Amino acid sequence: MSSTEIFETLESKVRSYCRNWPVVFTKAEGSSLTDEEGNTYIDFFSGAGALNYGHNNPQLLEPLIDYLKSGEIVHSMDMYSPAKRTFLETFDRVILKPRGLDYKVMFPGPTGTNTVEAALKLARKVTGRQHVLSFSNAFHGMTLGSLSVTANPMKRAGAGIPLTNSTKIPYDDYLDGVDAEFGWLERALSDGGSGIDKPAAIIVETVQGEGGLSAARAEWLRRLSELCRRYDVLLIVDDVQAGCGRTGTFFSFEEAGIVPDIVCLSKSISGYGLPMALTLFRPELDVWTPGEHNGTFRGHNPAFITATAALETYWRDEAIVPTLAARISQLHEGLSQIAASIDGAVVRGRGLLAGIYFPDHDAAGKIAAEAFDSGLLIETSGPEDEVVKIMPAMTISEEDLAIGISILSDAVATVTGTNELAGAAS
Template sequence: MDLNIFDRLESEVRGYVRSFPVVFSKAKGSLLFDEEGKQYIDLFAGAGTLNYGHNNDVLKQPLLDYVASDGVVHGLDMATSAKKAFLETFERVILKPRNMQYSMQFTGPTGTNAVEAALKLARKVKQRQNIVSFTHGFHGVSGGSLAMTANSKYRDAAGVSLANTAFIPYDGYFGPDVDTMSYFERMLEDRSSGLDAPAAVIVETVQGEGGVNVATQRWLKELQRLCRRHDMLLIIDDIQVGCGRTGTFFSFEAAGIEPDLITLSKSLSGFGLPMAMVLIKPELDIWKPGEHNGTFRGNNLAFVTAAKALETYWADDRFTQSIAGKATLLRDFLENMVHSHPAAGLSVRGRGLIQGLVSDIPGFSNKVAAQAFKHGVVIETSGANDEVLKFLPALTIEEVQLRQALDVLDRSVAEVVAAQPEQKQANARVIKFGGKAR
């Protein structure tokens, strides 16, 4: 397949095309098709942007109708019928049933725009500069959000100092026996710890890019308690794991916490259209008109599909139940893979329909992803060393397609294991059964 035009004219910064070196021409549901007609099962879903699949007919038709009626496509932050419908629907379907009261701020079109706005507002409210983020966290690659992002691959590209951030160990960073909230609390209480009083804490309940690291409900509750006790705002970054990815619309619902600010993007539009939003506790909404703006703060086409997605999938609990069933299927299959391939040094972590298959063998996960792609499955890796195969299927994926894709992954793992030098396989067995990680 000819990729010469991309190699010749597109910037070296391009990333995913290197992992999936074909030209995709069509997509439907959980299937992608390249220009030669080859079919791929998509377990990537646009990095979590396509929770309802590619070209979902339920969402596509209202979008086509809106365009055909000459509905307003670009309106800055002016009032439009599309925005009105979304505001009404989000309040009725999402906020009121959860007894939540938030103002909605529409930022620039991507997740990092929402994070930038949340950080700026937190500092404005508290009149303090420092923000606490967490090890392995990812919040975007623009200036402020990059300062909150832990991975050196992204930080090293900044070209400037990334300041006004303090990193605290995430849940489980030192293993299951170390309570990182106790460490954080001690740092806050000790005036000689070197930790400047934070304006806010920003956290993902499941770290997607960071390796599918899952925070426990207890840890999240403790984090909220510390925020309240020490006058810090709690920002939940739900950009990748919100909109149903963990089973409920918001990823933090099971923990029973009440964030001060919530950032949403990715699957918020439901159709892959760019859209980002910050939910703000009303008493914190102290913006002056136009104080934080942007040309594309409010995508009317995205409002149309987002409202339809909410009405279709979130008006009752049937969709949540469907996600739970598929999550159980996925988790059980991955746990079986761990036991079926002891030489791979595998383990599983995740929640809902974001699951990670972790290998202790350097480079193993990337080899499996590449092998799976040859067999017609699109899946990405994550983690500090790309050690995690990250499963992000569409929430609407058909079970038969999910099983087919998992069979391919099982086959791919077996093929990569078979190709490993014997000594590496032996080392993996020690890691797996010896009770100690390397």
């Protein structure tokens, strides 16, 4: 039996990432992975954004091991535990208070779609309205509520039933600008005869991680926030992939200076790739009755331990921000050099959630495959997988980032035939 045969014969056809990377990974450290054959790969994937601090980060691993060996509680539903208490105290002290944010913290379940489902349910409960607006090319999760506000037709089709009570509206730069995108919506909300139901909420990603890496401008986000306030519509920011520092600040909406009514966090909130999610909301929205939204895996104490360690290590006094800014600058400079030599190629995204759009929509997949063969893990994004998507760890070294950019540059040169690119960004 080959090393992958058991997966191919017994595991469901639904598996996806392993089809592009058909090796068995055995070890991981920092920004690199090693397979069974001893081959090493630079990681520009970071567990789809769940490993912002890299693989097996010792600053998080050591307190986790100590905790697991201590005999303290691992699974606690929503009961009280010292690990949860310390996490909440740290999150409030390190993240919320310095930003002037007054949010209740809800543990909705272990994944990103859990926090989105909770946000949608809460918005409908608070307002008494059913309809939710989301955006073109949005992705919010794979359960039914999250799919209803997702735009991708392939993922929506998997629901097998009509996905209702949601309408898609144009994302930033989908039309001709802020006025074009919000003018009709403002008119519809203000006109009692428009025939459009007033929504409970509008849900938005500040950077569309799965939808092609379009990044909303600060001006556009401010206009959206103002519109929601004016018409008493709740604003939900889905920060599952763009949050926890990936855009350069802990929350991706900080640059715009807005304060959403509800914020969805998951992926890297645990710091270590352990399942964990938070739903944050203004205190006056906390209208839940006990047990009205629950789940078995809301109290995963090892995740509280690593989350606390990540906050103390990297976000107390904004310790990671200067290094993070340097890596963001290095990445965007490298991507800009690559894109400049390809007709129609455009750099997209913000921070370390970035990539390159290729006018030949077949190119991105071929580039990702070529990069894998050369020792780099990258994925694609967009409705036609037309964007090469780069998500290195925030802790990646300057050297590893340069090596990864060089491999990507060579892969682009090979696929597009622009051989003068090779090594351009190294």
